[in-house]
Amino acid sequence: MAMQAKEIENLIKETFPKAKITITDLAGDGNHYAAEVTDESFRGKNRVQQQRAVYAALKGKMDGSNGELHALALTTKVPN
Amino acid sequence: MENAQQEINETVKSNNVVLFMKGTKAAPQCGFSNKVSGILNYMGVDFKDINVLGDESIREGIKIYSDWPTVPQLYVNGEFVGGCDIITEMTLSGELDTLLEEQKIPYDKEAADKIRATNS
Numbered sequence: 001m002a003m004q005a006k007e008i009e010n011l012i013k014e015t016f017p018k019a020k021i022t023i024t025d026l027a028g029d030g031n032h033y034a035a036e037v038t039d040e041s042f043r044g045k046n047r048v049q050q051q052r053a054v055y056a057a058l059k060g061k062m063d064g065s066n067g068e069l070h071a072l073a074l075t076t077k078v079p080n
Numbered sequence: 081m082e083n084a085q086q087e088i089n090e091t092v093k094s095n096n097v098v099l100f101m102k103g104t105k106a107a108p109q110c111g112f113s114n115k116v117s118g119i120l121n122y123m124g125v126d127f128k129d130i131n132v133l134g135d136e137s138i139r140e141g142i143k144i145y146s147d148w149p150t151v152p153q154l155y156v157n158g159e160f161v162g163g164c165d166i167i168t169e170m171t172l173s174g175e176l177d178t179l180l181e182e183q184k185i186p187y188d189k190e191a192a193d194k195i196r197a198t199n200s
Binding site: 055074 | 112147148149150160161162163164165166169170
């Protein structure tokens with residue numbers, strides 16, 4: 001079950017409306033994406049906390065073998 | 081379910097460095113697991129590998145344990161450090177070296193420098 005890049009972006013946007021989000025389809029198969037999320041709310045949090053928040057925004061899309069998204073390479077940043 | 085959480089907790093607390101991965105360090109079965117175990121092997125870090133593909137209750141349980149949806153997962157002295165992306169970033173930035181030093185985990189600094197020299 002593949003997912004569109006736009007869907008991923010929209011899900012992240014719901015939780016982080018002001019974030020700068022870049023999604024790249026790594027393999028062109030709708031299953032392996034890279035996402036870079038830059039948001040002010042990440043300030044003062046460590047990477048695990050930042051990325052946990054993004055995973056939470058994806059609401060289970062990555063859960064296990066039934067997940068729609070097999071692989072999301074995640075990078076989180078604080079705005080300069 | 082509870083047993084799995086207990087088992088995971090015991091494994092994490094009784095080993096200095098634990099990597100939950102798909103496959104083993106000798107034969108990883110996923111690119112992301114391969115990358116992290118490869119980094120640790122190359123840096124000479126002695127770690128315990130747990131193959132989540134061998135036990136469905138651990139495979140699902142580890143995600144609950146850490147509140148983290150993906151494997152691999154690295155733990156140092158009982159603390160969750162991160163998955164593939166975080167470990168890769170920390171290796172390249174030198175933060176992993178700092179963490180290992182702070183946690184008194186032996187590793188090969190020269191090998192770590194070599195990874196950075198090759199990937200910069």
